Amino acid sequence: MTATNSEPYTPIAPTASLAPPASGTHRSPRPPEPSAPRRPPAAPRTGVRAAARDALTLVLLPLPLLLALPASFAGGGTRRWFGGRAESQRAEAQAAKDAAAAAFYELDTAQRDLRISIETIRAVDDTPAARRAVADFEGLGRRIDEASGQYINAVDAHDLDRDDLEASAANQARGELTRAKEELGRVKQDLDRFADGLGPLLGKAETQLARLAPSVERARQSLLAASNALDTARGSGLRADDLAARLAALGPELTRLNQGAGQHGVPDTLERADRVAREAEAVRAEAERLPERAAEIDHRLVSLRTRAEALTTRSGQVQPVLSELRRRFSAACWQDLQQVPEQATDHVRQAEARLKEAQTARDAQRWPDATSLLSTARALLNTTDEAVSAAGERLRRLNAVQKDPQGEIDRTRFAIRDAQRLAMSGRNTPDPRHARPLDESVARLDRAIASLEGRHPDYWHFLTETEAVRQVVAGVVALIREERGMTAH
Numbered sequence: 001m002t003a004t005n006s007e008p009y010t011p012i013a014p015t016a017s018l019a020p021p022a023s024g025t026h027r028s029p030r031p032p033e034p035s036a037p038r039r040p041p042a043a044p045r046t047g048v049r050a051a052a053r054d055a056l057t058l059v060l061l062p063l064p065l066l067l068a069l070p071a072s073f074a075g076g077g078t079r080r081w082f083g084g085r086a087e088s089q090r091a092e093a094q095a096a097k098d099a100a101a102a103a104f105y106e107l108d109t110a111q112r113d114l115r116i117s118i119e120t121i122r123a124v125d126d127t128p129a130a131r132r133a134v135a136d137f138e139g140l141g142r143r144i145d146e147a148s149g150q151y152i153n154a155v156d157a158h159d160l161d162r163d164d165l166e167a168s169a170a171n172q173a174r175g176e177l178t179r180a181k182e183e184l185g186r187v188k189q190d191l192d193r194f195a196d197g198l199g200p201l202l203g204k205a206e207t208q209l210a211r212l213a214p215s216v217e218r219a220r221q222s223l224l225a226a227s228n229a230l231d232t233a234r235g236s237g238l239r240a241d242d243l244a245a246r247l248a249a250l251g252p253e254l255t256r257l258n259q260g261a262g263q264h265g266v267p268d269t270l271e272r273a274d275r276v277a278r279e280a281e282a283v284r285a286e287a288e289r290l291p292e293r294a295a296e297i298d299h300r301l302v303s304l305r306t307r308a309e310a311l312t313t314r315s316g317q318v319q320p321v322l323s324e325l326r327r328r329f330s331a332a333c334w335q336d337l338q339q340v341p342e343q344a345t346d347h348v349r350q351a352e353a354r355l356k357e358a359q360t361a362r363d364a365q366r367w368p369d370a371t372s373l374l375s376t377a378r379a380l381l382n383t384t385d386e387a388v389s390a391a392g393e394r395l396r397r398l399n400a401v402q403k404d405p406q407g408e409i410d411r412t413r414f415a416i417r418d419a420q421r422l423a424m425s426g427r428n429t430p431d432p433r434h435a436r437p438l439d440e441s442v443a444r445l446d447r448a449i450a451s452l453e454g455r456h457p458d459y460w461h462f463l464t465e466t467e468a469v470r471q472v473v474a475g476v477v478a479l480i481r482e483e484r485g486m487t488a489h
Contacts, residue, residue, distance in 0.1 A: 089170035094160050096174045100181035104151050107188045111144055114195050117202050124205040124266045133201055140191055147187045151180035208266055215273035216257050222280035223247075223254060229287035238290050239365050247283050250276055290367075297362050300374050301355060307381050308351050314388045315344035321391045329398055333460040337394060340387045347387075351380040394460070401459050405452055412445050412466045419473045422480055437476050441469045 118137045121130050158173035159165070226247055233240045253276045256264055264272070318341045325334035358373035401408055416438060423434040430438075448465035451458055 089167040089174070090160055090165055093158070093170040093174040093177065096177040096181065097155065097160065100151055100154070100177045100184065103181045103184040103188070104148060107144060107147070107184050107191070110188060110191050110195075111141070114191060114198075117195070117198060120209065121198070121201050121205045124208045125201060126267070130201055130205075133198060136194060140187070140194060143187050143190070147180070147183045150183055151177075154180045208270060211270060212266060212273075215270055215277070219257060219273040219276040219280070220254070222277040222284065223250060226280040226284040226287065229284045233287045233290045236291055238294060240287060240290055241365075242367075243283050243287050243290075246279070250279060293367060294362070294365075297358075297367070297370050297374065301359055301362065304351070304355055304374065304377050304381065308348055308355065308377075311344065311381060311384050311388065312348050315341060315348065315384070318344060318388055318391050321395050325391075325395055325398070329402075329460070330456045330458050332458045333398055334394065337391050340391050344384045344388055347380045347384040351377040351384070354380070397463060398459050401463055405449075405459075405462065408463065408466050409445070409449060412469050415470050415473045416441055416445070419477050419480075422477060434476055434480055437472055441472050445469050 114137070118134060122134055154173070154176040157176070158169065160170070160173060230240055230243055230247060233243075253272055257269065257273060257276065260269070318337075322334060322337060322341070325337070354373050354377035358370045358377065361367075361370035361373060419434075420430075420438055423430045423438065444465060448462050448469070451462055451465075
């Protein structure tokens, strides 16, 4: 798994250094349950009825046991039933054993619970912080094994139920069991601190696990919806072979999802489920839109054919426009339009060829090819439209300036004067960066006006010059406003 933005993990230092790992894996056996409280010796029985019961018991005993009874009561090395120092030490040792057993059970339970959290993190997270947490848990596991071994050895070394248990042996057992309990407690404290530090990592892992089942189910539902949409499209007579191929390619991915995160890992399964859902959703959307797309292509075919026919008619009107331009204006006003009729005819012919190819692609239900061919035909018709329109627009503008050149002159002078006033606003002298291009624009306009003198003035040159002057002036105005806006802020 590739980790992104994982929470940092800070290992908790244990109170004692970790012992070196053992050569083999030691699994701590569960100790015997804490022994039950010892039954105190029975009180001596008194009275005639008790004496009768004792006499009856002696009568019923076999002869060998009757012969052995006097020696038994003579105190030949047997445990005393009525208190004594050894019994007191035995009770203390037994209490220490019970306390150590409780500490062992508590540590064992905490370790088992924490192992579930560690396995959750291991299954989901492969970041350095997660790997460090797993390694630290293994180190704590070795300490737990050592402490558990110390406890088990202490239990095995001392039989507190022996009849001949001496006080010194009971004291030794109590000491060893107390030390084992204290070590188990220290390891438990380190384990608790370690568990507290796992909060961010465990929260992230649990969040991903919570996403797992819904993500896989969403992927399955998306595949089902895509399959249903594809069946509907085919039912309307559309083959949709490309969509069917894309959907079939998702089959192996569904198989891997069904195999589960146990085989492929949680991160990979989540990523695969999201990808399958995304791709299946795209197939579903295209399949549902397929009838609409087919209708749209049919509409564009009809529209572009109509436009091609109209441009064929308009192209035939370019020659009369050129004839009038040649008759009334100088060559410089129309020479760049000479090739328009021929180019218009050629472009319309190319557009019509692309439209035929688009129809063939549509009939074969090759939707991407049909769309691309329609775009090419439209671009050719746009170019033709612009060229044909340019001829008529040229004649209109030349007629207007020939009739009244002063209107173009006044429009350009107004733009220059407005820019000059803006450049002088709040200043005694203009900024040379503003004044120079404005002064050059005035001179350029004067030269354009002078070019109108003569028998056959170049009106097109005059129009292009005045338009260029206005563009320069607009650039100066934009510069002044930008600089003043920055100063104001």
